[in-house]
Amino acid sequence: MAENLLHKYVNIATLRRILGGSIRMTQPGAFNDPFELLPEIIVRTDQADEQVSFSFDILAPRRTNPLEAVVQLNDGHVASDITSRHILDQLNQQVGILCLSKSPNSILLWSHYADQYQGGVISFDANHEFFTGQIPVDYVEERPKKHIDSYKSEPVPLAELCAKSVEWQYEQEVRIIRALRDCKKTEHLDQRGFPVFTADVPQEAVVTVALGERTPVAEQKEIYQLLRETKIGLTLSAVDNVGYGFRQEIILYPGDFRNPTVSPRTAHLFVDSNSFYAEAARWMIDNHPTSALVNKTV
Incomplete structure (x- = not known):
């Protein structure tokens, strides 16, 4: 980077x-x-x-x-x-x-x-x-x-x-x-x-995009689809566990390595895909304790 x-x-x-x-x-x-x-x-x-x-x-x-x-x-x-x-x-x-x-x-x-x-x-x-x-x-x-x-x-x-x-x-x-x-x-x-x-x-002037803590899921999916065939990195911001700040959960690394990263916070991006990541995403959504607490709209 x-x-x-x-x-x-x-x-x-x-x-x-x-x-x-x-x-x-x-x-x-x-x-x-x-x-x-x-x-x-x-x-x-x-x-x-x-x-x-x-x-x-x-x-x-x-x-x-x-x-x-x-x-x-x-x-x-x-x-x-x-x-x-x-x-x-x-x-x-x-x-x-x-x-x-x-x-x-x-x-x-x-x-x-x-x-x-x-x-x-x-x-x-x-x-x-x-x-x-x-x-x-x-x-x-x-x-x-x-x-x-x-x-x-x-x-x-x-x-x-x-x-x-x-x-x-x-x-x-x-x-x-x-x-x-x-x-x-x-x-x-x-x-x-x-x-x-x-x-x-x-x-090529764009290195990475960070989406916000409150970015709606539909728009997260849209931006992911726009970037998945590029070399631009993508992260999703999350309120950090300590202090006033955000951590960046990686979805796509910038550059040629495009294998996405799946976490409880980003699982919804992959759950409907026809890929290996869909199974892991569904498991996280169904079983991980934080899945019900993130990406809430109300």
Whole structure:
């Protein structure tokens, strides 16, 4: 298994789409945090209502203290909400962002983004070329301040805008940014009215899928059938016996070895198959003491 992994917490519908080769590149204004890519922009008072066209560099690293010496509010300088929102509006029209996490098993991420443990976590090979240009989010105590002149002098590295409050630090987020012109525009709008853009993600970039503690049995079976003829691993999360965490019960190992693993928690996946595993699965369901306690719907 690849050692360097990035993870995406998703509901089952999104999991299906990604396994089908399509992943959304989301405009920053469509995120759940209204401060996304929205730094405080410091301007002279005579620039407060100025409309400026900016250019952005998707892959450039953060600059070293660009004009940091002149970002303090004082006589003759103000923070311009108009300019900040104008920048965000331009970004919404130009870029899409894929949000991933370094954390493979966060109980908060499971709850917030994986349909309250009914979805799954897709683990990607971070070394795959699809993930070129990774930007770790910078978690900061104070909202970043930028002088408007630092946006005029040269293309702005978008890495500089990938900063969030420390309250989001548990996400351990890494971002991939792409120009929307290089993505596919679908016919759909999201719940906030943003057009949905996607990129083609190759199957070989997916290492394993972990289904949630509460993923319904029918959807567990569906995902198993989707993956059984691939090289993608599959696990089923279960509340661990000790502490606040999950253990991962292996269903399919990633790679070429595809013989499934049967346990009381996963037996229902195999009970109706025409294979050696069906007999073992039926025995576990009928006789193992935990079989009546797992995969309950009520």
